[in-house]
Amino acid sequence: MRSFGFPEFLFILEAAKWTVALSLIAFIGGALVGLLVALARVSENGLAQRTAGVFIQIFQGTPLLLQLFLIFFGAPVLGFDINPWVAAGIALVLNSGAFLGEIWRGCIQAIPRGQWEAAEALSLSYVARMRDVILPQAFKIALPPTVGYLVQIIKGTSLAAIIGFTEITRAGQIINNATFQPLLVFSVVAAIYFVLCWPLSLLAARMERRRAAALAR
Amino acid sequence: MNYDFQFGPVFEAWPQLLKGTWITIELSLLAMVFGLVLAIVCAWGKTSGPAPLRWVINAYIELIRNTPFLVQLFFFFFALPALGLRWSAHTAALVAMAVNLGAYATEIIRAGIESIPKGQIEAGLALNLKRHEIFRFVILKPALKAIYPALTSQFILLMLSSAVVSVISADDLTSVAANLQSQTFRSFEIYIVVALIYLVLALGFSGLFRVIYARTLNYPDRR
Numbered sequence: 001m002r003s004f005g006f007p008e009f010l011f012i013l014e015a016a017k018w019t020v021a022l023s024l025i026a027f028i029g030g031a032l033v034g035l036l037v038a039l040a041r042v043s044e045n046g047l048a049q050r051t052a053g054v055f056i057q058i059f060q061g062t063p064l065l066l067q068l069f070l071i072f073f074g075a076p077v078l079g080f081d082i083n084p085w086v087a088a089g090i091a092l093v094l095n096s097g098a099f100l101g102e103i104w105r106g107c108i109q110a111i112p113r114g115q116w117e118a119a120e121a122l123s124l125s126y127v128a129r130m131r132d133v134i135l136p137q138a139f140k141i142a143l144p145p146t147v148g149y150l151v152q153i154i155k156g157t158s159l160a161a162i163i164g165f166t167e168i169t170r171a172g173q174i175i176n177n178a179t180f181q182p183l184l185v186f187s188v189v190a191a192i193y194f195v196l197c198w199p200l201s202l203l204a205a206r207m208e209r210r211r212a213a214a215l216a217r
Numbered sequence: 218m219n220y221d222f223q224f225g226p227v228f229e230a231w232p233q234l235l236k237g238t239w240i241t242i243e244l245s246l247l248a249m250v251f252g253l254v255l256a257i258v259c260a261w262g263k264t265s266g267p268a269p270l271r272w273v274i275n276a277y278i279e280l281i282r283n284t285p286f287l288v289q290l291f292f293f294f295f296a297l298p299a300l301g302l303r304w305s306a307h308t309a310a311l312v313a314m315a316v317n318l319g320a321y322a323t324e325i326i327r328a329g330i331e332s333i334p335k336g337q338i339e340a341g342l343a344l345n346l347k348r349h350e351i352f353r354f355v356i357l358k359p360a361l362k363a364i365y366p367a368l369t370s371q372f373i374l375l376m377l378s379s380a381v382v383s384v385i386s387a388d389d390l391t392s393v394a395a396n397l398q399s400q401t402f403r404s405f406e407i408y409i410v411v412a413l414i415y416l417v418l419a420l421g422f423s424g425l426f427r428v429i430y431a432r433t434l435n436y437p438d439r440r
Contacts, residue, residue, distance in 0.1 A: 061419040062412045063380035065391060070412060073404035077220050151283065158285035162384055169287055182295035190284045190292065197283035 004181045009188060015171035016192055022157045022167060026092035027150060033097025038104035039130070052101065059098030065159050067091045072163045088160035096153050103149060107142040108134060144211060148204035151197045158193075168192055226401040227410050230393075237393030238414055244311055244389060245376040245422075251311075252318030252375070259319065260326040261352065274323065281320035286378050289313050294385045310382035310389070318375045325367050329360030362434045369426040373419050380415070390414060 002008070040052035059067065072087035111134050119129040161170035172189035176182050227234075259274045266274070281289065293316075294309040304312075333356050341355035361368070383391035394411040398404045 058416070061377075061416040063377040063391070063415055065380040065383070066394075066408055066412045066415060069394075069408045070405070073398070073408060077405040079220070155283075155285040158287045159381065161287065162381075169285065169291075172288070172291070176291075176295065182291070182299050183297075186288060186292045186296045190280075190288050193284045193288060194280065198279065201279070201283055 001180070002178045004175065004179045004184050004188075008175045008179065008185075012168060012171045012175060012185075012188055012192065015166055015168050016196070018165070019154065019157050019167040019193075019196070022088060022092065022160060022165070023150070023154045025089050026096050026153045026157065029089070029093030030096025030100050030153070033093060034100030034104055037097055037101025038108055041101065041105040042108050056098045056102055059095050060102070064091065064095050064156055065162065067095055068159055068163060084160060084163045084165035087163060088157070088165050092153065092156060092160075095156065096149070099152070100146065100149060103145050104138065104142050107138040107145075110141055111137050141211070144204050144207040147200055147207060151200050151204070154197055154200075155193065220405075222406060223403055224406050224410070226403050227397070227406050230397050230401075233393050233397065234390070234411070234414070237388065237390035238418070240307075240388050241376070241379055241390040242418065244307075244314060244382070244387070245372075245379055247311055248314035248318055248375060248379070249372050251315035252322055255315060255319035256322030256326050257357065259323040260330055263323065263327050264330050278320045278323055281317055282324075286313070286317050287381050287384065289317055290382060290385060306382075306385045306387045309385065310379070310387035314375060314379060314382070317378075318371065321371050322368060325364050325371060326360060328367075329364035330356055332363050333360055358434070359438065362436075362438070365426075365430055365434060369423065372426070373422050376418060376422055377415060 037052045037055060040048040041056075043049060068087060068091040071091050072082060072084065075082035075087065115133055115137065116129070119133040124133065157167055158169040160167055161173065164170070166174070168189055172185050176185040179185065259277070262270045263274045290310065290313045293313040294306060297309075298304070337355055337359070338351060341351040346355065379389060380391040382389055383395055386392050390411060394407050397407050401407070
């Protein structure tokens with residue numbers, strides 16, 4: 001029987017690059033979806049508002065694992081060929097899109113009414129109003145919770161292990177099945193996640209404190 | 218698309234689905250109660266305990282919040298039994314959920330406690346309330362009222378993430394779905410129905426939390 005040594009550690013560590021890659025896909029895709037969702041939520045178009053509302057309700061009201069299963073097992077049913085990579089990517093993009101959209105909606109709505117009215121009084125178009133007035137200010141408010149949400153995304157990628165995508169958690173399971181040293185293996189797995197997530201958590205908290213201090217001035 | 222949807226086998230399995238739903242509700246409710254108690258103790262320790270206790274609580278919070286729930290579950294289910302602690306998948310799932318919720322809820326409740334004005338605590342002292350009475354009535358209750366929305370949405374997130382315990386076969390709703398899937402191969406239909414059940418559960422829990430708020434915390438305050 002194999003025992004847990006340096007090669008086993010390297011195997012898990014190497015899988016971390018897939019966790020990071022999947023997290024980046026989820027974050028970039030989720031940011032695009034989330035921006036659309038947030039803009040739809042604050043738009044004056046009732047249909048766009050309701051559609052985005054239903055989207056958020058569905059993705060925040062059901063488990064991420066089930067969303068992953070639905071895409072992974074549902075796509076072949078609808079005639080698409082799918083692998084764990086694509087399924088995990090799509091599920092995480094849509095899920096983070098819903099959560100980021102809801103976070104950013106709050107940030108956009110936190111911009112004082114007067115700014116909207118001033119932009120309108122200057123007869124700025126919708127695009128100019130959003131791009132030059134509202135979104136840059138909302139961006140500053142949104143930064144700390146967005147960095148904080150990045151931690152949720154990284155942790156969320158662990159669920160891809162369940163459909164067979166070899167990232168950190170799956171690599172840990174594989175090594176555990178070969179070595180039967182669960183305490184050691186899962187401590188290492190947890191430690192790698194911690195090293196990825198903790199700096200982001202600290203950064204988010206620091207940004208939040210600095211923002212609060214700037215507001216208090 | 219030429220797929221022929223067949224929900225028949227899914228609905229025929231309703232007794233299993235109902236049982237799974239009940240186990241998910243039971244696990245979630247128990248984890249909420251234990252997690253809340255753990256969080257209140259930790260929040261007390263973090264705001265007014267001695268320094269070593271505060272370090273331990275901080276380490277607990279940071280460890281839990283910066284690692285995935287799935288890994289924590291594996292830890293409780295595979296790693297701790299290797300140390301000689303024998304427990305069922307169900308118990309391991311419950312403990313993992315309560316410990317996970319406890320860390321998030323501690324931070325939420327701590328924020329609530331820190332929002333209580335000092336004058337209010339001094340008023341409690343002036344009324345000659347005992348220490349535990351001050352903590353319970355003057356600090357904790359208004360703190361819970363202040364952070365109630367954040368706390369209850371964390372509870373609902375916990376209920377949803379309980380789907381993950383199906384990987385250790387804890388007999389919850391998602392485990393039932395996975396079993397049905399391997400028996401009937403109607404994976405898409407099963408997961409659609411089960412996702413809808415979770416949606417209903419999420420709405421049900423948020424309704425329940427509104428009722429609890431109206432019954433216990435809905436008193437006028439100065440805010």
